[in-house]
Amino acid sequence: MSQTNSPKELLARIQDLEKQIKVLKDRKKFGLVWEDKPEEIVLGCETHVPILKEVKNRKLVSDNFSFNNVLIEGDNYHSLSVLNYTHRNKIDVIYIDPPYNTGSSAWVYNNNYIDENDSYRHSKWVSMMKNRLELAKNLLTDNGFIVCAIDHYELFTLGLLMDEIFGESNRIGIVSVVHKSEGRNQEKFFGTSHEYMLFYSKNKQLANFAKIVLDEDIQATFDREDKDGLFRLNNYLRSGGGDHNLRKNKPHFFYPIYVSRDLKNITLEKQKGYEEILPITSTGQELTWKTTKETFLERLNGGQIIAERDQNNKIQVYEKYRENQVIKTHWIDPKYHAIHYGTKVVENILGGKKFDFPKSLYLLIDTLKLTSTKNSTVLDFFAGSGTTGHAILELNKQDGGNRKFILCTNNENKIAEEVTYERLKRVIKGYKNKKGEKVEGLGSNLSYYKTDLVDIEKLQRISDESKIKITYQAGEMIAIRENTLNESDKNDWWQIFENEEKKTAIYFKEDKAKLPELVKLLEKENKPTVLYIFGWGKNEYKNEYSTKNIKVEDIPEPIIEVYKEINRI
Ligand SMILES: C[S@@+](CC[C@H](N)C(=O)[O-])C[C@H]1O[C@@H](n2cnc3c(N)ncnc32)[C@H](O)[C@@H]1O
Secondary structure (H helix, E strand, O other): OOOOOOOHHHHHHHHHHHHHHHHHHHHHOOOOOOOOOOOOOHHOOEEEEEEEEEHHHHEOOOOOOOOOEEEEEHHHHHHHHHHHHHHHOEEEEEEEEEOOOOOOOEEEEOOOOOOOOOOOOHHHHHHHHHHHHHHHHHHHHEEEEEEEOOOOHHHHHHHHHHHHHHHHEEEEEEEEEEEEEOOOOOOOOOOOOOEEEEEOOOOOOOOOOOOOOOOOHHHHHHHHOOEEEEEEEOEEEEEOOOOOHHHHHHHOOOOOEEEEEOOOEEEEEOOOOEEOOOOOOOOOOEEEEOHHHHHHHHHHHHEEEEEEEEEOOOEEEEEEEEOOOOOOOOOOOOOOOOHHHHHHHHHHHHHOOOOOOOOOHHHHHHHHHHHHHOOEEEEEEEOOHHHHHHHHHHHHHHHHOOOEEEEOOOOOHHHHHHEEEEEEEEHHHEEEEEOOOOEEOOOOOOEEEEEEEEEOOOOOOOOOHHHHHHHOHHHHHHHHOOOOOEEEEEOOOOEEEEEEEEEEEEEOOOOOHHHHHHHHHHOOOOEEEEEEEEEOOOOOOOOHHHEEEEEEEEHHHHHHHHHHHHHHO
């Protein structure tokens, strides 16, 4: 085919080709590539900012617990946006169990159900996850963990995405959980019996697993506990019949150890009144200790050696033996079965099948045992039936902990109201199980919020009117940020929240006529207070109104800054 091109046309073609070469060169060389399908909920945040509204009649209060647990109903992109203002770097553990995108059980994207007929279903799933994981990362403490449940449908995409967002170097491990030991029936090839949990940290250098023993069989054989956890006693005497255990073959391993009569002091120096212990059997055979003197001293100084009397009242020297805390990556235990310890647990609490795929309660308990401390704040933003919240209540009961949870879920098929909330309410307050037996409540508090949107026209340029609107509606968000969840006063000028120890106040108006009155009111009670004062910019009122008890913060500018940042504006 002949083609006549004018020099102008040729130049245009060259320029076009150069552009294409640049695109090809700039293209990602390795990793996850997908067709980004913009998400309406994300785009909507350019003209509407998310806030929270409390549903007051759902508040649950138990004595002796400070206010802490939170359930947020709404799309989790909105909840995570709010949490970016309230909980940045404050969440110790995130556990999520997103829709698995199996094709057969649908999930919602841009108001449509996504199932196997949608040829973009993987792209949409990755877009949805990326939008949320990026927001979630900001919430983690520097030593925090994120654990994501998944099965084979999206394992590979999720792994690449997590590597991209959290960094391959922060990948802690991939655990396989046998959640259905009998396998999924009627499959042509494998009967799937396991799924995965992907563990990542915010910073692997700073993160640590708790020192616990997950395996109950092993746990049962431990007989002592100290500040570092469980241990067994291993005699320091090297036993066994081999020649290598004899004094004559290892003279360096034969030396006296001196123990005080009350067993409290152990030394290698001869001391008056101390008993001399040698590695000699009751029949007089001269054996050896497990190590040389030098190693023994190291262990003694490290608190690893203790002495106890045996049944014959003879002093024995022991080493504390701890199970090596390398948690295995294959979790196979009947207690992780999703039907027996997930579905049935929920059925028993709610009296009938109300939720399709809850996780085993014990799987969550063990995951949280490993990743949390007694004071951790734990977030689950695909909360479903609320297993994570239930596990925290159980775990706190078991170890006297004070862990708090934030659960976020949408209200698809009324799950937030009828499953998540109802389950937590019953677990906290007590309930009658399916057999009609009374199950004691575990206690605790819960506040229930719904996400809402404030129309602001355009995030790039927020009008003064919109700034005032945000301020009037930000109260509950601020209350959560300050952990003062009880509203104690509200009028046209201000709003006050409190807990047992502190107060939070918000002064709404540009007109500061009533501000001195509010300050006076707050000063009356000698409680530490954070006072949010409306202003057009930042730091306008800090000096004027800060006192010994009152710390001043700005509103709404810091909220707007967070929303601009997460929307990349
Ligand atoms: C697999 S389930 C989680 C089950 C949970 N781990 C349990 O043990 O009950 C995922 C849940 O996330 C919720 N969900 C899905 N997309 C969501 C979104 N964009 N925002 C909030 N919740 C969402 C669904 O309603 C569903 O209940």
